Amino acid sequence: AQTVTQSQPEMSVQEAETVTLSCTYDTSESDYYLFWYKQPPSRQMILVIRQEAYKQQNATENRFSVNFQKAAKSFSLKISDSQLGDAAMYFCAYRSEVRHGQNFVFGPGTRLSVLP
Amino acid sequence: DVKVTQSSRYLVKRTGEKVFLECVQDMDHENMFWYRQDPGLGLRLIYFSYDVKMKEKGDIPEGYSVSREKKERFSLILESASTNQTSMYLCASTPERVGYEQYFGPGTRLTVT
Numbered sequence: 001a002q003t004v005t006q007s008q009p010e011m012s013v014q015e016a017e018t019v020t021l022s023c024t025y026d027t028s029e030s031d032y033y034l035f036w037y038k039q040p041p042s043r044q045m046i047l048v049i050r051q052e053a054y055k056q057q058n059a060t061e062n063r064f065s066v067n068f069q070k071a072a073k074s075f076s077l078k079i080s081d082s083q084l085g086d087a088a089m090y091f092c093a094y095r096s097e098v099r100h101g102q103n104f105v106f107g108p109g110t111r112l113s114v115l116p
Numbered sequence: 117d118v119k120v121t122q123s124s125r126y127l128v129k130r131t132g133e134k135v136f137l138e139c140v141q142d143m144d145h146e147n148m149f150w151y152r153q154d155p156g157l158g159l160r161l162i163y164f165s166y167d168v169k170m171k172e173k174g175d176i177p178e179g180y181s182v183s184r185e186k187k188e189r190f191s192l193i194l195e196s197a198s199t200n201q202t203s204m205y206l207c208a209s210t211p212e213r214v215g216y217e218q219y220f221g222p223g224t225r226l227t228v229t
Binding site: 009033035037043044045046047050052091093095097104106107108109 | 215
């Protein structure tokens with residue numbers, strides 16, 4: 001079974017600085033998808049960024065980018081020019097290509113604080 | 117935009133009560149999920165459904181049941197609520213096509229006293 005690990009339960013960053021959140025996963029599959037989700041305090045979980053395992057190019061969405069290292073099974077999230085609104089729980093998630101079944105696995109989350 | 121709604125944001129129930137949590141999605145997604153979210157444990161899958169009347173157990177199904185009579189609606193049932201079921205409950209949906217992310221509801225914070 002796949003597992004997802006986020007080794008940093010909490011992190012903090014100064015406003016306008018850059019922060020990197022770590023995620024590692026364990027799988028025997030070659031094709032899969034990886035996601036970073038953001039859950040602001042008392043608000044809905046939303047998708048930040050996604051990465052297809054077959055793509056070598058790292059995904060980027062505005063200030064958010066990933067460093068995807070398939071061989072190392074690592075999928076870190078970099079937030080540039082951090083803003084107060086970036087403060088949230090961040091979850092790394094893995095999706096198998098299996099159509100049915102328990103094909104989503106989440107990490108335990110990293111709580112990010114942004115300091116003014 | 118995809119919308120996933122949950123019947124309540126906050127719910128307080130007594131031990132032994134039967135509790136219904138409702139989830140509705142408006143994007144014709146085949147798959148729907150119920151998760152429980154606890155600090156330090158991330159999201160743990162309770163049940164999921166990949167079609168009407170189809171369901172499969174997740175990692176922590178004990179004490180819960182589900183119902184999916186219509187494609188857009190997925191209900192989580194606590195037959196006899198207990199204090200250890202106090203938690204945040206998240207519903208999610210996703211299309212059957214591979215590669216898509218899950219879309220989440222706002223969550224229901226359930227307190228069992």
